[in-house]
Amino acid sequence: MALTLDDVARLAKLARLAPSPAQQATLLTQLNGFFEHVEAMRAVDTRGVAPLYTPLSAVQEVQLRLREDAVTEVDQRELNQRSAPAVEDGLYLVPKVIE
Numbered sequence: 001m002a003l004t005l006d007d008v009a010r011l012a013k014l015a016r017l018a019p020s021p022a023q024q025a026t027l028l029t030q031l032n033g034f035f036e037h038v039e040a041m042r043a044v045d046t047r048g049v050a051p052l053y054t055p056l057s058a059v060q061e062v063q064l065r066l067r068e069d070a071v072t073e074v075d076q077r078e079l080n081q082r083s084a085p086a087v088e089d090g091l092y093l094v095p096k097v098i099e
Helices: 005-014 021-042 077-081
Strands: none
Touching (some): 005 021
16 A cells, blocks of 8 residues: 555644645655555464464563452542542532533
């Protein structure tokens, strides 16, 4: 998929950018280079390859460092809500911003 200068100008407009013509030419080269890499990766047959959660696990055994899901702090809701301008039933009250 090769982009044109018109594509770059459209993308710049959508992103609310105003690159100069020289910058657009540079962007065109960079974006087309990126898409060439993507197409090269798409061409690789990955059937039968298990997904990795980290690239390191492809070369060595990696032990997951999971911790127990346990509460480690005490409930300080009342202390935290003392500085709030308005609280009701343990909830912060805020002005309505959407009708």
